[in-house]
Structures are given as structure tokens and as C-alpha cells.
Amino acid sequence: MKAIKPLMINGFEIHKGFLSRADQAKVVQSLRHVVSQAPLVSPVTPSGKPMTVRQTSAGKLGWVTDTSGYRYQATHPNGTPWPAVPSQITAIWQEVTQCMRAPDSCLVNFYTEHAKMGLHQDKDEGNFDFPVVSISLGDDALFRMGHVERGGKTESIWLSSGDVVVMGGAARLAYHGIDKLRFGSSGLLTQGGRVNVTLRVVDQGASEQQPS
Numbered sequence: 235m236k237a238i239k240p241l242m243i244n245g246f247e248i249h250k251g252f253l254s255r256a257d258q259a260k261v262v263q264s265l266r267h268v269v270s271q272a273p274l275v276s277p278v279t280p281s282g283k284p285m286t287v288r289q290t291s292a293g294k295l296g297w298v299t300d301t302s303g304y305r306y307q308a309t310h311p312n313g314t315p316w317p318a319v320p321s322q323i324t325a326i327w328q329e330v331t332q333c334m335r336a337p338d339s340c341l342v343n344f345y346t347e348h349a350k351m352g353l354h355q356d357k358d359e360g361n362f363d364f365p366v367v368s369i370s371l372g373d374d375a376l377f378r379m380g381h382v383e384r385g386g387k388t389e390s391i392w393l394s395s396g397d398v399v400v401m402g403g404a405a406r407l408a409y410h411g412i413d414k415l416r417f418g419s420s421g422l423l424t425q426g427g428r429v430n431v432t433l434r435v436v437d438q439g440a441s442e443q444q445p446s
């Protein structure tokens with residue numbers, strides 16, 4: 235992990251090249267274990283529209299979407315509890331946020347060649363005091379950043395494997411999304427594609443403990 239000054243765009247804190255290639259490979263390996271315990275699903279939005287990513291979760295609570303709505307729940311749609319968040323991933327959260335409080339939720343989104351994610355806010359959590367941390371692995375992806383209000387001028391940046399984005403403060407409820415991938419741009423995943431991991435504190439009652 236590198237301690238270089240992050241780029242700031244619209245309040246989004248972008249740590250380019252945060253993870254070395256060896257650390258990226260370790261995180262991917264840990265995610266293979268997560269997926270073996272909690273298989274990737276092809277979610278649909280509450281209106282029934284299929285999402286183009288496949289996803290799963292680790293941690294106390296996983297984010298799910300189906301025709302009943304968006305929500306966090308303690309079990310995979312197959313009824314089993316989510317696996318633990320891999321320790322390498324919790325360490326990244328601690329390094330970039332300096333929070334001792336661990337995230338409740340680790341959402342894993344897998345993007346194939348034509349997958350994308352429309353502009354949205356992360357607002358299903360009961361707590362917006364903590365940042366959302368996003369880890370990019372595999373192919374480059376064009377990340378679009380907006381504002382807390384819908385509309386207005388957006389900024390875009392290519393996120394590469396090993397980049398970490400912290401969405402806190404003014405950016406915690408800002409719109410963001412993925413427009414497209416540069417499929418095959420990274421050799422990290424043998425079949426190509428991209429994995430994005432987002433870490434969140436979900437619990438309403440959560441209070442921050444500062445590192446001693």
C-alpha cells in the first residue's frame with residue numbers, strides 16, 4: 235500500500251495505485267473464497283430490470299436488490315449467512331479511513347465486458363457519518379462523479395486495478411456510476427473483467443471509535 239497524496243475531485247478522494255500488484259492478487263484470491271461461500275447472483279432492480287453486474291457480499295450485512303426493493307440483509311438470497319470480510323480488505327478500509335470501526339458490509343460487483351452502473355447515490359445505509367470505500371481490481375473503468383443533487387456537471391476518471399476511492403464528507407451522498415470498461419486492459423483476472431468492492435457502515439447505531 236502506498237501513502238501518496240490522493241486526488242480530490244468533487245469531494246471524492248482517489249488513491250491511484252494504492253495496492254501493489256501482489257496485494258491486488260491477494261485480494262482477488264480472498265474474493266474467490268467469498269464467492270465460493272456466497273455465489274455471485276444476477277440481481278434485478280425493484281422495477282424488475284436486470285442489472286448488468288453480478289454481485290455478492292461479505293460481512294454482517296449484504297446489499298441486495300430484487301422486486302421487493304433495495305435493502306441490506308444478513309443472508310445471501312440462498313438463505314445462508316454472508317462470509318466474513320477478508321482481513322486484507324478490512325485492512326484497506328482502516329488504512330484509508332483511519333476508522334477502528336469495521337465496515338458492516340462488503341459488496342462485490344463483478345463487471346464483464348459490457349457491464350456498467352448508472353448514476354446513483356449510496357443511501358440505503360442507516361448511517362452516513364462514515365465514508366464508503368471502493369476498491370477497483372482488474373480492467374479499467376470510467377467512473378463518473380456528480381453531486382449530492384441530481385444533475386449538474388459531472389467529472390470522470392478512469393479507475394485502474396489497485397485504485398481506492400473514498401466517498402466521505404461532501405461526496406458521501408454524491409451521485410456516481412460506471413459508464414464503461416476498457417475490457418482486457420488488465421491481466422489481473424484471467425478471463426478479463428473488473429471487480430469492484432465497496433465497504434460500508436450500515437448500522438444506524440454505529441459510533442466511531444478513534445484509533446488509540
Ligand code: SIN
Pocket residue numbers: 343351368370377410411412430432
Ligand atoms: C458502486 O457504486 O457500487 C460501484 C462503483 C464502482 O464499480 O466503481
Ligand code: MN
Pocket residue numbers: 354355356410
Ligand atoms: Mn455506489
